[in-house]
Amino acid sequence: MNYEVILFDADGTLFDYDKAEAHALEKAFKYFNFKYKEENELKNYRLINKQIWIDYENGEIDFKNLRIERFKRLFKNYEKKIDFNEFSNIYLSQLADGIFLIDGAEEVCRYLFEKYKIVILTNGIKDVQLSRINNSPLSKYIHDIITSEETGYKKPDVGIFDYTFNRIGHLDKGTTLIIGDSLSSDIRGGINYKIDTCWYNSIHEENNSGLKPNYEIKDLRQLIKLL
Incomplete structure (x- = not known):
């Protein structure tokens, strides 16, 4: 395990996206004086947003449309007239x-x-990612931040890994490890690119994907012993 580069996923791995998402949605609803009940609006939004990101991973929607399509679906039967672009901007x-x-x-x-x-x-x-990461306590420990939006590719596409390796000037796949919570993007992407993978499975999800990560952890602190 002579690793030199660690590739970390952000949301669900280092950052608690569920908390950030709940915070942002409630604030956006309050900004527009819309009625908000977490058990209704947040639950519905999470179902919609999860599917939207699956669609994005599968190449069925792009970033521009992703930003507003989720709110079009959320407010499909809403009585008030809504500017979806404005709502998306406040939410983001x-x-x-x-x-x-x-x-x-x-x-x-x-x-x-x-x-x-x-x-x-x-x-x-x-x-969104640059703001959250650069203003977090983690910023001083991160050498680089690469987003799919800037590369034109997305995990699990090999293109985002090619871009990353070229940008950081690292060519040795054998000394690289990717750590993430998503089997479909992080682990599949790493396996496709032939680098070692570590699945952060904090929710004790059953792996029915057929993918076999090199490591599986339940707590991030396990990395201290592992690495």
């Missing part, structure tokens, strides 16, 4: 302020920073 601005770390993230990044080059590789929206 609040999301960019939602800096909530996964337990152990700062401790682990501090430890790994002394030994490896740490790169965040995310399918998230560029402006």
